[in-house]
Amino acid sequence: MPHDTIVVLDYGSQTAQLIARRVRESGVYSELLPWSVSAERIKAINPKGIILSGGPNSVYEPGAPTLPGFVLELGVPILGICYGMQAITHALGGRVAASQAREYGPATLHTNASVSLWAGLPADLNVWMSHGDRIEAAPQGFVTLAHTSNSPIAAMGDLKRQIYGIQFHPEVTHTPRGTDFLANFAINICRCNPDWTPEIFVEESIARIREQVGEGRVLLGLSGGVDSSVVAALMHRAIGDRLISVFIDHGMLRKGEAQQVIDTFQQSMGLNLVAVNAVETFLDALDGVTDPEQKRRIIGELFVRTFEKEARRISSELGDIAFLAQGTIYPDVIESAAADRPDAHRIKSHHNVAGLPDDMQFDLVEPLRYLFKDEVRRVGEALGLPEAIVWRQPFPGPGLAVRCLGEITWERLERLRDADAIFTGELRDAEMLRGETSQAFAVLLPVQSVGVMGDHRTYAETVALRAVVTDDFMTADWAQLPPELLARVSARIVNEVEGVNRVVYDITTKPPATIEWE
Numbered sequence: 001m002p003h004d005t006i007v008v009l010d011y012g013s014q015t016a017q018l019i020a021r022r023v024r025e026s027g028v029y030s031e032l033l034p035w036s037v038s039a040e041r042i043k044a045i046n047p048k049g050i051i052l053s054g055g056p057n058s059v060y061e062p063g064a065p066t067l068p069g070f071v072l073e074l075g076v077p078i079l080g081i082c083y084g085m086q087a088i089t090h091a092l093g094g095r096v097a098a099s100q101a102r103e104y105g106p107a108t109l110h111t112n113a114s115v116s117l118w119a120g121l122p123a124d125l126n127v128w129m130s131h132g133d134r135i136e137a138a139p140q141g142f143v144t145l146a147h148t149s150n151s152p153i154a155a156m157g158d159l160k161r162q163i164y165g166i167q168f169h170p171e172v173t174h175t176p177r178g179t180d181f182l183a184n185f186a187i188n189i190c191r192c193n194p195d196w197t198p199e200i201f202v203e204e205s206i207a208r209i210r211e212q213v214g215e216g217r218v219l220l221g222l223s224g225g226v227d228s229s230v231v232a233a234l235m236h237r238a239i240g241d242r243l244i245s246v247f248i249d250h251g252m253l254r255k256g257e258a259q260q261v262i263d264t265f266q267q268s269m270g271l272n273l274v275a276v277n278a279v280e281t282f283l284d285a286l287d288g289v290t291d292p293e294q295k296r297r298i299i300g301e302l303f304v305r306t307f308e309k310e311a312r313r314i315s316s317e318l319g320d321i322a323f324l325a326q327g328t329i330y331p332d333v334i335e336s337a338a339a340d341r342p343d344a345h346r347i348k349s350h351h352n353v354a355g356l357p358d359d360m361q362f363d364l365v366e367p368l369r370y371l372f373k374d375e376v377r378r379v380g381e382a383l384g385l386p387e388a389i390v391w392r393q394p395f396p397g398p399g400l401a402v403r404c405l406g407e408i409t410w411e412r413l414e415r416l417r418d419a420d421a422i423f424t425g426e427l428r429d430a431e432m433l434r435g436e437t438s439q440a441f442a443v444l445l446p447v448q449s450v451g452v453m454g455d456h457r458t459y460a461e462t463v464a465l466r467a468v469v470t471d472d473f474m475t476a477d478w479a480q481l482p483p484e485l486l487a488r489v490s491a492r493i494v495n496e497v498e499g500v501n502r503v504v505y506d507i508t509t510k511p512p513a514t515i516e517w518e
């Protein structure tokens with residue numbers, strides 16, 4: 001069942017994805033497409049409204065992106081944000097000029113018209129501005145709907161044609177009522193039905209998966225991370241035992257994690273799960289290796305080989321497997337130019353499960369292709385997955401190998417697992433594992449130092465605690481954890497974990513440091 005859809009055209013803004021996310025938060029389905037998309041593609045979607053994002057250009061620059069003519073001809077409401085507003089102004093004969101002062105940061109928007117765009121919002125709205133150019137003269141037929149101290153025309157509208165422009169960014173969290181504003185546009189003005197809910201998504205995905213797969217079998221690499229877990233639960237509802245999930249325990253998982261994946265998916269949910277214990281193989285391959293890049297390479301390659309071996313074994317037992325399910329999500333699709341290529345669906349599997357041999361080709365099933373990460377979590381909740389899985393913090397593919405600095409031995413991995421469990425357990429008890437920290441973990445350093453315990457001198461290893469706060473994991477701040485909590489964690493680690501006599505807290509931002517230590 002097609003949903004009422006708002007198309008967001010991307011003019012190159014860093015926050016274009018956020019616009020689609022915020023519109024979806026109001027319950028209206030939204031897709032993000034490049035501004036140069038073909039008229040046919042848009043017409044096939046049959047959107048009920050179009051939003052033009054911001055962008056880095058100036059409309060008078062040669063080659064600057066423009067407002068495609070067919071967008072106006074669709075006859076649906078249009079909202080231009082920042083550059084989008086300028087593109088509308090330029091296309092319809094208004095005047096855009098470089099502002100004397102670049103406006104960046106918080107501003108108060110004074111609304112001066114009673115229109116449904118402002119419904120339920122205060123007359124003075126706290127908004128976030130980020131623009132150089134501004135509107136000097138609105139095109140004919142437009143009225144001013146708001147101003148700021150620096151922008152006389154901070155919002156404008158042609159109420160007859162339902163074309164609007166705003167200078168501020170409703171999509172960023174610094175515009176606190178931004179989602180309500182976008183909901184006004186999508187629901188009041190475009191008349192979209194807010195029917196985009198996780199429950200409906202689950203229902204429709206199940207129908208789509210059944211249609212694609214028919215009576216076929218599907219293989220899935222289940223890591224226990226959020227995306228592959230949600231794919232597993234969804235596919236299982238759709239095709240039951242014809243989903244064969246392969247979970248490879250490489251020994252570098254956190255305390256109790258492998259068992260949790262097996263318990264959740266095999267025992268509670270009854271998935272057809274093949275759990276492979278490959279711990280010894282991985283430890284043998286890593287014997288004596290200390291170089292971070294070499295660790296990553298060895299684990300990556302061995303992982304693919306192990307998956308391949310299982311896939312061949314399962315195929316020889318059950319017959320050919322035609323499909324491979326993957327937890328690709330919308331940001332991956334948007335960022336991958338290849339997504340638009342007609343051959344994008346039957347790609348060589350090694351583009352996705354890196355390194356599978358050419359004779360192993362699968363059709364891909366990617367049920368989360370149109371979901372943002374927070375939507376994946378909500379779908380996971382709707383499917384009844386446990387909170388510990390749905391709200392899991394990110395975990396690197398090579399696992400604890402890149403947190404166990406120096407040589408990797410089973411003994412050192414266990415030491416790290418115990419320290420990590422104490423740290424994350426205390427954070428969980430203090431309700432700081434969700435929201436307060438974006439990622440928190442322990443690192444085991446191959447650094448021995450002298451300590452004293454009772455009457456004894458000790459000479460043992462060091463644990464570093466790392467906890468960061470970040471929105472996008474590209475930059476991060478260290479988390480300012482309460483000293484009492486750090487004290488408790490430190491005391492527990494040196495008392496309870498054999499072989500550790502010192503605990504330090506990492507207070508480095510990213511950049512210059514990375515989040516992981518290797």
Ligand code: XMP
Pocket residue numbers: 394395396397398439473510513514515516517
């Ligand atoms: P860094 O250490 O580069 O990490 O600041 C940024 C984020 O990426 C995660 N990370 C990985 N995730 N495979 C993954 O799936 C990897 O090899 C990998 N390395 C780092 C890291 O945990 C953090 O969230």
